[in-house]
Amino acid sequence: MWGRERHLSDADLVFLLQGGAQARRARRCRQHIEECEDCRARLNGMQAPLQEFFAARRRILDEALPPPESARHQLRDALARAVAEGSDQRSQPAWRLSAALATVALAIAFGTGGILWYSGNAPIDGPSVAAFRAVPDSRLTPGRIGPASSVELCASDRPAVPVTVDRQVALAVFRAHGIETPQPLAYELDHLVPPELGGVTVPENLWPQPYEGSVWDANAKDALEERLVRKTCSGEISLRAAQADIARDWVAAYRKHFQAEKPLVEHAAFLKDQPWE
Amino acid sequence: MAVRHPWHVPASSVGGAVATLPIPGVSGKAVPATHRVEIHDEVTALFDDLREPILRYLLSMGLSVADGEDVVQETFLALFRHLHRGRPRTNLRGWIFRTAHNLGLKSRRLNGRARKTIRTPSFADPVADGAPNPEQRLRMRQRYDRMCAVLNALPARDRYCLSLRAEGLRYREIARALGVSLGTVSNCIRRAAARLQSVQA
Ligand SMILES: [Zn+2]
Numbered sequence: 001m002w003g004r005e006r007h008l009s010d011a012d013l014v015f016l017l018q019g020g021a022q023a024r025r026a027r028r029c030r031q032h033i034e035e036c037e038d039c040r041a042r043l044n045g046m047q048a049p050l051q052e053f054f055a056a057r058r059r060i061l062d063e064a065l066p067p068p069e070s071a072r073h074q075l076r077d078a079l080a081r082a083v084a085e086g087s088d089q090r091s092q093p094a095w096r097l098s099a100a101l102a103t104v105a106l107a108i109a110f111g112t113g114g115i116l117w118y119s120g121n122a123p124i125d126g127p128s129v130a131a132f133r134a135v136p137d138s139r140l141t142p143g144r145i146g147p148a149s150s151v152e153l154c155a156s157d158r159p160a161v162p163v164t165v166d167r168q169v170a171l172a173v174f175r176a177h178g179i180e181t182p183q184p185l186a187y188e189l190d191h192l193v194p195p196e197l198g199g200v201t202v203p204e205n206l207w208p209q210p211y212e213g214s215v216w217d218a219n220a221k222d223a224l225e226e227r228l229v230r231k232t233c234s235g236e237i238s239l240r241a242a243q244a245d246i247a248r249d250w251v252a253a254y255r256k257h258f259q260a261e262k263p264l265v266e267h268a269a270f271l272k273d274q275p276w277e
Numbered sequence: 278m279a280v281r282h283p284w285h286v287p288a289s290s291v292g293g294a295v296a297t298l299p300i301p302g303v304s305g306k307a308v309p310a311t312h313r314v315e316i317h318d319e320v321t322a323l324f325d326d327l328r329e330p331i332l333r334y335l336l337s338m339g340l341s342v343a344d345g346e347d348v349v350q351e352t353f354l355a356l357f358r359h360l361h362r363g364r365p366r367t368n369l370r371g372w373i374f375r376t377a378h379n380l381g382l383k384s385r386r387l388n389g390r391a392r393k394t395i396r397t398p399s400f401a402d403p404v405a406d407g408a409p410n411p412e413q414r415l416r417m418r419q420r421y422d423r424m425c426a427v428l429n430a431l432p433a434r435d436r437y438c439l440s441l442r443a444e445g446l447r448y449r450e451i452a453r454a455l456g457v458s459l460g461t462v463s464n465c466i467r468r469a470a471a472r473l474q475s476v477q478a
Contacts, residue, residue, distance in 0.1 A: 014463045014470070018448055049424075049473035050466075054443040056421040061333040064342055068328055071346055075324055075353055082357055083313045222458040 008032055008039045013046055134216035134251050136192060136207035140176055143192040143247030144205040153198055154233035165189060165201055173206045182208065188218040193247050194225045197232065198239060216251050220263040224254045231257065316360045323373070324353050330444040331377045337440045344384045352377040371453030374441060378454055420476075427472045438465035 008016075012029050033040050165173075170189055174182050190209040193199030209218050228242040245253040258264060328349055335345035355376050360366070428436055434455060441451045448462045455462075 010467050011460075011463050014466045015448075017466065017470075045474055046467075046470045049476065050442075050470050053421075053424050053428075053439075053473050056417055056424070057337070057440075057443055058333070060418070060421055061336050062329075064336060065329060065332055066342060066346070068325070071328060071349065072321075072324065075350055076321065078350065078354055079317050079320060079357055082354065082361075083317050223460055226458060226461060 007036065008042075010046075013039070013043050016043060017047055017050070135249055136209075137177070140204075141192050141207040142204055143243070144200050144202050145193055145198045145243050145247075146200040148198045150232055150239040153196060153239065154229075165206065169201075169203060169206075173203050174208055176203065177208050179208055190218060190221065192250070193243050194229075196225065196229050197242050197246065199243075215263050216254075220254060221250055223263070224250060224257065227257050228253070313361060316357060319360065320353055320357045323356065323369075324349075327370070327373060331374065334374065334440050334444055335377065335381045338378075338381050338385065338437070340381055340384055341388075344388055345381075348377055348380045348384050351380050355380075368450060368453050370446065371450035374444075374446060374450065374454035375456065378437065424473055424476050427476055428469060431468060431472060434461075435465040435469050438462055439469040442466060 008029055012025075012032075015025065016029050016033065033043060173189065174180075188209045190207055191199045191201065192205050192207060195201070199205050209221065224246065228237075228246060231237045232239050232242045245256065254263065255261060331349050331352065332342075332345045335348055336342065340348065352373060356373055359372070428439065434457070437455055438451055438457075438461075441454055442448075446454065448459055448466075451462045452459050
């Protein structure tokens with residue numbers, strides 16, 4: 001799909017700056033860089049000032065850092081108290097005691113309202129990825145919003161609150177969508193209307209969105225969410241319109257708000273990476 | 278230049294503007310930690326590794342050293358509770374920086390020191406051995422101030438993003454720390470790089 005004559009995008013260059021990636025995309029980009037003087041120059045032009053800034057920043061901030069000893073002692077004391085306090089409590093959740101269940105946990109993907117389903121070990125039996133649906137079944141997931149106004153949602157420096165979904169609720173959502181044993185790393189438990197747009201964490205607003213299976217995946221939806229938040233907070237569209245668009249058919253909403261038939265290359269290319277290694 | 282950290286020295290050509298921070302005992306896999314004492318030791322080890330990066334990050338957010346140290350303490354106590362409850366270890370460094378970031382915002386509000394810009398501590402301390410001479414320091418300082426000035430025109434999120442990158446976090450870790458998508462992280466880095474490119478040498 002990428003001809004050699006096609007230059008790397010800025011997103012590709014930023015991706016390369018990170019280094020260490022072994023993905024196919026990284027190989028493709030590196031190969032292009034080796035062969036293309038223009039892109040090599042662009043990469044260096046991007047990298048050199050960053051390195052200079054990082055080095056200067058490091059040097060200057062380090063001069064302000066006190067030695068670690070007293071902070072380390074303070075932490076050790078506080079931890080020792082925490083260990084002592086914890087020793088007469090049974091605070092491990094009961095499900096941790098079951099070896100079978102202990103391997104399953106919810107990792108929280110913050111901000112986008114997505115919850116990644118993962119397991120530390122291989123699943124027990126018959127994991128399955130349900131047939132791909134780009135848009136959730138509206139009978140099961142019509143979307144549900146809370147009372148928050150755009151003023152509240154758009155308040156600057158509003159710390160993104162981690163969204164947790166109760167494990168039982170998560171399992172119930174998977175089951176409702178026909179997935180008995182969710183395959184690890186295959187889904188995001190997605191808020192159809194994201195919390196940043198006033199969506200709430202109830203089964204009617206949650207659905208298992210597969211990472212693979214179509215260009216209309218979790219990454220494209222994240223890009224749409226970001227766009228809608230920006231448009232809402234800049235006053236370009238109303239909060240109600242954004243909520244309605246994404247709840248009705250988010251793929252149609254993507255096409256409408258990005259004026260694109262398919263997910264944009266920058267979204268697909270950059271965001272296609274696995275969120276966790 | 279005094280190199281005090283093994284992961285410092287970003288030097289490679291393609292890739293690796295910053296090397297990756299090592300995390301002992303955290304491979305991304307869920308390691309069942311059964312004992313509080315084990316968790317205690319793990320948290321202490323992470324503290325030794327991450328205190329300086331987190332503190333630098335908090336200083337660049339505009340916190341004082343004292344407030345920053347308090348936030349670091351709170352962050353690692355929260356980490357202890359997090360691990361003690363058997364919570365996921367996936368992207369643990371992203372989680373730690375997220376906690377520090379949110380506590381940092383809170384501290385900044387509470388202490389009425391809200392700064393919307395990158396602040397740099399003053400040069401009061403004596404010159405350490407091996408450091409550049411005062412003239413070189415002054416020039417570097419002026420240049421750094423100019424870089425901060427152009428970065429301060431960017432949204433706060435871009436600066437947070439850049440500061441986290443400066444501390445060696447990978448993009449997915451930054452995404453988790455700031456609660457944004459990978460695409461947002463990419464755009465932030467791109468904008469910041471473009472800004473810095475505009476600073477004349
Ligand atoms: Zn090229």
